[in-house]
Amino acid sequence: MTHEKGASDMTVCLTLLSATAWNPTRSRVFGDESLGERDLREARAVVATLPPHSLIVRTPSPGCARIAETVGLDSTPEPALRDLDYGTWRGRTVDEIATADPHGFSAWLTDPAAAPHGGETVRGLCHRSAHWLAGVPRDGARTLAIVEPALARALLVHALSAPVKAFWRLEVAALSPISLTTGSDGWHVRFTSVIPPDGPSSRPETLSSAARRAGSVFGPDGSPQRQPAHVTPWPHQPLGTGSARPRGAPGTVMTG
Numbered sequence: 001m002t003h004e005k006g007a008s009d010m011t012v013c014l015t016l017l018s019a020t021a022w023n024p025t026r027s028r029v030f031g032d033e034s035l036g037e038r039d040l041r042e043a044r045a046v047v048a049t050l051p052p053h054s055l056i057v058r059t060p061s062p063g064c065a066r067i068a069e070t071v072g073l074d075s076t077p078e079p080a081l082r083d084l085d086y087g088t089w090r091g092r093t094v095d096e097i098a099t100a101d102p103h104g105f106s107a108w109l110t111d112p113a114a115a116p117h118g119g120e121t122v123r124g125l126c127h128r129s130a131h132w133l134a135g136v137p138r139d140g141a142r143t144l145a146i147v148e149p150a151l152a153r154a155l156l157v158h159a160l161s162a163p164v165k166a167f168w169r170l171e172v173a174a175l176s177p178i179s180l181t182t183g184s185d186g187w188h189v190r191f192t193s194v195i196p197p198d199g200p201s202s203r204p205e206t207l208s209s210a211a212r213r214a215g216s217v218f219g220p221d222g223s224p225q226r227q228p229a230h231v232t233p234w235p236h237q238p239l240g241t242g243s244a245r246p247r248g249a250p251g252t253v254m255t256g
Contacts, residue, residue: 013142014133014180015050018152019063021174026095030086030117033063033148040070042175047071050177054141059083064146075146080132084150087119112164122154122167129154138182152178159187 020033058064060077068075089097097117098105104116112123129151136143147155152172157164159180172178179190 010138010182011140012133012136012138012180012182013140014136015053015142015144016152016155016178016180017046017067017144017146018149018172018174018176018178019059019061019067019146021149021172026093026098028094030092030094030097031083031090033061033083035063035066039174040067043067043071046175046177047073050144051142053144055137055143056146057081057143058146059148059151061148064148067146073144073146078132078145080128081145081147081151083148084122084125085119087115087117089117089119109168110165112167123164125150126154126157126164126167130158133158133180149174155180156189159189161186 020035020039056068056073056075057078058068058075059081060079061083065075065077094105101116104114107114108116108122112126113121115121133155145151149172153167153170156162156170156172156178157167160166162170177192179188179192181188181190
């Protein structure tokens with residue numbers, strides 16, 4: 001007797017956990033993976049709220065390895081989830097690069113195919129992460145991926161079928177679980193907020209979170225657009241979970 005696969009057998013259940021957030025200040029260091037004690041406390045609090053996962057993978061970086069070790073997760077480093085290669089910019093601040101090579105820095109922020117640092121292009125990163133996502137087991141089992149923020153952005157670009165230029169407009173919060181699941185109509189994306197044990201973080205609201213609350217979708221240039229008439233807000237759930245779903249769009253975005 002042959003086993004006919006049901007809907008649950010063809011489902012991908014992936015949870016992303018970004019180790020850090022891209023801090024757009026001029027003092028930010030490219031490739032900086034440093035974590036403070038507050039970050040580790042938040043990691044413990046967040047992981048405690050997650051359901052068990054059959055497979056746990058991570059970016060092969062010191063920061064992601066430290067988070068997995070701190071929260072007691074047996075994770076496997078995944079080469080395909082390596083951080084963006086910043087080339088000659090690694091270890092240098094945003095201010096240094098913007099001053100020394102303003103044209104190259106501007107090109108990098110606007111052209112996904114640009115690589116003024118001699119490393120990997122944003123387009124290349126998005127292609128690499130999409131290829132990995134296509135290989136995640138579709139057996140209904142839960143997979144947790146602890147990644148650097150660039151990887152989280154790239155995976156969201158693919159899941160939301162957004163233009164590659166949207167990469168820089170997706171501001172992923174640190175240690176806030178993002179659930180990606182497949183459905184008959186494509187990828188469903190849910191953003192979850194977890195209050196750390198020592199109270200709400202003082203981190204400012206990001207562009208993407210403000211856009212999601214406004215029910216935004218992406219425009220042709222990758223920028224979030226105000227909710228149009230064809231977007232139907234879903235009702236709020238008991239714990240403040242809400243969503244906005246563009247009809248006919250390949251991805252569903254939910255926040256909670």
